[in-house]
Each structure stands twice: as C-alpha cells, then as structure tokens.
C-alpha cells in the first residue's frame with residue numbers, strides 16, 4: 183500500500199506560536215513579501231527575531247520531511263519496548279461505549295434511510311452550524327484511557343507529538359491503537375452516523391483517519407489557536423480529568439477564496455468528559471484556555487479519499503500527491519473525482 187501527502191504539506195499552514203500566525207513558506211522573499219508587515223505588527227521587529235522565524239520554519243519543514251520515517255521508527259520501538267498498563271483497552275468493546283451511543287448507531291444501521299429528525303432527537307444540535315454532541319464513552323473507559331496515556335508519557339519510549347500547535351499529547355497509531363480500536367470504531371460505529379450527518383463531506387466513505395490525544399495543563403499547553411483540521415469530519419471526545427475552562431469555540435468555514443469573514447463565534451460546552459463532539463474539519467475552531475486542572479481530549483481526524491483526492495483540504499487545490507513513508511494524509515491515487523472545491 184502506498185500512502186500519499188499533498189505537496190502543500192511541506193509549504194503551507196506552518197504555525198508560528200509566538201506570533202499566533204499560520205504562514206505558507208516557499209522562500210525568504212515570498213515570506214517577507216507576504217508576512218513581514220503582520221510579523222512586525224506582532225512584535226517581530228528586529229532582524230534577529232526575523233532570523234529566528236526563518237530558522238523555526240526551516241526546522242518545521244525539515245520535521246515534516248522526516249515525519250513518515252520517524253513515525254515508523256517510533257512505532258517499531260514502542261511495539262517492542264512498551265508494556266501497556268491496560269492492554270485490554272487496545273481492543274474495542276461495546277462496553278466501552280455509552281448505551282445512548284450504541285442505540286444511536288443501531289438506529290442508523292437499521293435504517294437505510296435514517297430519519298434526520300430521529301437522529302437529531304438522539305443528539306444535541308449545537309448553536310454552531312452542523313456541530314453535534316452526544317454521550318460517547320463510559321466514564322470507566324475514560325479513566326482507563328487517561329491512565330494509559332499517563333503511563334505512556336511516563337515511560338522512556340520515543341514520543342511523536344500530534345502537531346505544531348500541541349507539544350503534549352500522543353499519536354495513537356504509534357502506540358498501537360489503530361488496528362483493533364480506532365479503525366473498527368470509525369468503520370462500524372462512526373461511519374453509520376456520519377453518513378447521515380455529513381453525506382456531503384464524505385461522511386459515508388470515511389476511509390482513513392489520524393487520531394491523537396491532546397493534553398492541556400497550566401504551565402504546558404493551555405489553549406488551542408483558531409484553526410481548521412486536515413480532516414473531512416472531526417470527532418473530539420473529552421476524556422477528563424478534572425478541569426475548568428477549555429471550551430471549544432467555532433467560527434466560519436475555511437475558504438481561501440473569500441476574505442476572512444469575522445462571523446459570530448459560538449462557544450460550545452463540549453468539555454464534559456465522556457461526551458463527543460462532531461464537526462466538519464474545515465469548520466474553523468479553537469479551544470479557550472483551561473483555568474485549572476488537566477484536560478485530555480481524543481481527536482479523530484476522519485478522512486474521505488473521495489473528497490480529498492478532488493480537493494486538498496489544506497491548499498484547496500487538486501492535490502499534488504507525493505508518496506510517503508508512514509501513513510500519509512488519506513489521499514489515494516485512484517478515486518472518483520468529485521467537485522468539492524465548489525461546495
């Protein structure tokens with residue numbers, strides 16, 4: 183199996199945390215032409231600071247180039263060295279899922295044409311457009327899962343981090359959660375629901391995913407900047423522990439062809455452990471800072487090759503595919519081309 187990323191992975195959407203800015207980078211001249219003004223406004227006002235920015239971007243591009251290789255090496259080491267604390271939870275069982283969610287999946291599966299109103303009656307329809315929450319895991323499972331994440335963090339295996347916005351957290355495929363937990367969860371439990379809620383975003387054909395855990399704690403990462411996901415549909419589950427703050431907020435849909443609209447932003451109370459929130463990956467969002475405690479979230483970026491083969495969610499063009507080691511970003515070489523850049 184060959185996996186692919188879009189060429190834009192090496193140039194686009196590079197996050198400069200210090201200046202709260204996502205940039206594209208092709209060369210120094212372009213960087214200065216496109217961003218010098220805004221960088222200066224945000225305090226990058228000396229040649230020295232600008233050089234730091236260039237160095238940071240180069241380090242990030244270099245990290246992305248090695249990402250697939252590095253991830254496979256870590257997975258290999260972890261599979262031989264790491265001893266899970268709760269080995270049972272690496273294999274999905276119905277008893278880990280809330281009875282309400284199991285009922286909902288049963289309903290979606292039993293009806294070829296599931297009734298929207300019936301589904302909406304079983305989930306919470308949020309203020310933000312097409313954002314939904316519903317009970318997902320049991321609290322017993324959430325405890326075991328967070329316990330496992332803390333156990334992994336405390337051992338000395340190599341650790342990859344989810345992305346440039348989260349320095350703390352765990353890439354779940356590297357520790358072995360994909361095969362018997364996340365893939366069946368996506369295929370057998372989530373797709374029946376997303377095919378009703380997001381048919382226009384590949385919800386019926388989510389054929390790969392990238393899953394990770396993010397952790398927020400005072401003194402570490404506390405919040406998450408406004409962004410969109412490399413996903414068609416995202417599932418975000420609050421896993422615990424005890425915390426205050428940290429709510430998710432939603433704004434407008436990412437669309438590079440229209441000037442950034444400052445739509446109203448809605449804050450959703452998605453921070454109750456065991457509750458999941460579903461949204462479109464392109465729906466821009468962020469997380470308010472936590473104000474106390476520790477917060478763990480399980481994030482599953484679900485991808486539809488059919489949708490992204492036609493339009494890369496990150497550069498908004500037909501993807502320029504590059505084969506990669508590791509698991510790529512959900513593109514395939516064959517796939518039905520559908521017009522989604524115009525959705």
Ligand SMILES: [Fe+2]
Nearest residue numbers: 409410411467
């Ligand atoms: Fe996100």
Ligand SMILES: [Zn+2]
Nearest residue numbers: 188190494497
């Ligand atoms: Zn792209």
